Amino acid sequence: MASFYEGPVQRLIDEFGRLPGIGPKSAQRIAYYLLKAAPEDARRLAASIVEVKEKISWCRRCFNIAEGEECAICRDTRRDSTVLCVVEEPRDIVAIERTQEFRGRYHVLQGTISPIEGVGPDQLRIKDLLHRIPEEGVEEVILATNPNTDGEVTAMYLAKVLTPLGLRVTRIASGLPVGGDLEYADEVTLGRALEGRRVVDG
């Protein structure tokens, strides 16, 4: 598409077009929105981008996002350090925290093993995980990677590495979502739900 826009407008469209999930049409729509927006609104957006890059980095312990050296969860001394929940990304921590079911600590792999995208164990935060386990007296590691191909491969790899260390290694359950319908469940999920069935105390 030839450029019919004045330089700064085209640059703005190009920059937004690089963000995930924003195509050229959306980028153009956002550019017009910003052209019409109050100057202070646009400035605040720009400032929030600069601020996040200046203030936020990775927690040196668990690789969650952190303002400062350690994230809020690692700084919280009331959390149980004997249970460690391994997740793919910081957003997974947000999802688990929302359940209010978990009082242990986390470790963020920052990705999954993915042969297709050429990501092996060395590109993930697995060495850091292995260092933490004896240092923090971890007794159980919960593998909470996503229940998809890459997540399963990563969980299987970690189980193989961690089990010989004499830890309890667990995997989050797969099955029917609560409120879901057997009729509409895919067969893999339903198969997992059957496989993971439990005795009901009656």
Place this chain on the structure above:
Amino acid sequence: MASFYEGPVQRLIDEFGRLPGIGPKSAQRIAYYLLKAAPEDARRLAASIVEVKEKISWCRRCFNIAEGEECAICRDTRRDSTVLCVVEEPRDIVAIERTQEFRGRYHVLQGTISPIEGVGPDQLRIKDLLHRIPEEGVEEVILATNPNTDGEVTAMYLAKVLTPLGLRVTRIASGLPVGGDLEYADEVTLGRALEGRRVVDG
């Protein structure tokens, strides 16, 4: 949704969530992308927002976007000033310029008459349009607002105001899109295509 994010991350998500077409999930995805992005890439995005607000304003003649007082089209003395194409937004100029069929000038209304959203003729750049017509010796005004309800209402209003000035007032054609299929055309479009039929020189 309670905030589980460090302040600057949450602020970034909030700011992106205000942009058109970006929901909370997309905003979160973009925030993670920016957290992982190279600092110079994030800085460039922020700078492009600041730059556009500093350098770009509305062309004082046609209300297109302009770097400086007048837009590139108004500055171009080779453009035919006797034909004026009236559009809703600057992006419509980009669409028409892409056809390379039009060598006249433009006037951007910056919206449409919309009773539902409470926009009347006074909130559009119609007064400025009426000033331009005698000043620039305009002989034909092409009404190129969108062929939807608001665009049609706006075109009808302008036709009523402009025709008494002794101008040629035209409306862009509605009909089947080129490459389209009669079978799949909606009945309104097909009706317009019939209504707008022309004699074919054979």
